[in-house]
């Protein structure tokens with residue numbers, strides 16, 4: 001049994017003396033060697049934990065093991081995506097914990113265990129991440145596979161996984177001896193944890209005896225972050241499915257407590273009903289979420305990224321030399337406004353060279369480091385409109401000519417079941433082949449992941465984002481770019497509404513009535529703002545890079561974000577009495 005984590009003497013923030021935050025997420029980008037994430041949600045979870053560890057936050061995390069990973073993407077010459085599983089060696093990264101607990105799935109008893117990964121912060125504070133695993137001999141072959149595939153299988157598989165994550169997670173947490181002050185559901189996938197808490201609250205007594213006092217007791221312990229306005233991002237299960245897999249009694253109780261919507265069990269409503277604090281992930285996403293769920297009070301805490309994870313080695317060196325305090329407190333990055341321009345220009349040139357060398361080694365294509373280079377990489381979800389840059393290819397060619405050449409680097413996976421997403425990749429690759437030539441060179445890189453993401457966001461000149469409003473809840477890759485001094489050219493959606501200072505951190509693509517109108521704005525911004533500045537002088541561009549880093553790098557990071565979660569979600573002043581708090585401020589550097 002592992003020991004509970006207590007407040008360390010050197011923590012930056014104020015925490016209750018005992019107990020931890022228990023953070024639950026279906027995916028977490030823990031380590032580049034572990035394919036346990038699919039995209040932004042998992043990267044955010046990983047960056048949250050990295051910053052929480054840096055800040056000395058008493059926190060433990062739960063996810064599924066995903067033994068066979070997300071998937072490795074292959075693209076053939078025509079741009080058709082195929083997928084391979086990505087098994088990884090668990091013992092190389094994690095240590096097995098002794099306890100075994102069980103959950104009931106479809107009248108079967110499923111046994112599970114946890115593997116622990118120790119995530120260490122910069123001053124040595126460790127956040128244990130427990131990866132739940134049902135691959136045990138006492139389980140049937142089907143049940144042994146429940147923790148194999150992230151977002152794999154059908155909705156029956158998903159519902160069973162969510163029982164393992166939520167209910168299994170709470171039980172293993174108790175078996176491990178953690179004392180929990182706050183349960184944080186990072187998205188609705190883990191919302192069955194509230195059911196386990198409710199059953200514990202009733203002492204194992206029948207669920208039909210539940211009172212508002214019991215519900216409130218659970219609510220006081222739970223916080224929930226919703227992550228997307230896209231309907232498919234909110235898990236729903238039919239009542240028949242829920243009766244069969246979760247059980248009739250539990251389903252009936254959740255139904256009577258308001259957890260169903262449009263005749264389906266809705267995991268977002270489960271989380272909303274049982275949480276005392278709810279937030280969206282950017283200012284506008286808070287507004288959109290309040291419109292979607294008008295009966296709930298919803299705050300917003302804008303996402304960030306873990307700066308040391310996403311800054312290129314060159315920029316880290318430069319910051320260490322000029323602003324040594326940046327690692328302790330990312331707000332100091334605002335002082336980057338003083339860094340000499342030649343240093344900024346040189347650091348970016350090196351990051352660009354590293355990226356182009358990687359492109360050459362992967363594809364054999366040698367790109368020109370002097371040529372304006374755009375980056376577009378993210379999951380190939382249709383609302384992100386990866387093909388908007390190609391809405392009018394002739395126009396794009398004109399822009400490329402006026403810039404003395406244009407290079408565009410693409411990457412991104414489509415979910416294996418997402419045919420429209422796959423069609424989008426296919427269409428981009430087809431047009432890239434058709435229109436690439438002397439002036440325009442377009443490359444679609446295979447198998448977008450954490451490491452490729454870091455190279456791209458640091459090494460391109462402009463980061464492009466073209467989501468359909470208002471579906472981008474936040475977006476975080478543009479924040480990674482900003483840290484590296486790379487401006488964004490983006491639709492005013494998600495974080496960019498807060499981050500866009502026209503000409504200082506990038507440019508806004510104007511809202512239009514349809515895709516064509518927004519594509520026109522995209523070309524006009526490229527032609528009238530981006531290209532002239534790029535061609536004007538390295539100093540003019542360097543100035544833009546410096547303000548991008550200073551203004552946006554200093555704010556859109558998880559160092560700031562985790563502090564906001566601590567103060568507003570986990571331990572709002574109103575919930576913590578002075579006698580429970582030991583004030584220990586920043587002696588840890």
Ligand SMILES: *Cc1c(COP(=O)(O)O)cnc(C)c1O
Pocket residue numbers: 038039040041043377378379448449450453454474475476477478480
């Ligand atoms: C940062 C990141 C994302 C998130 O991208 P968005 O800009 O939020 O769409 C997705 N995938 C990987 C591999 C990333 O590193």
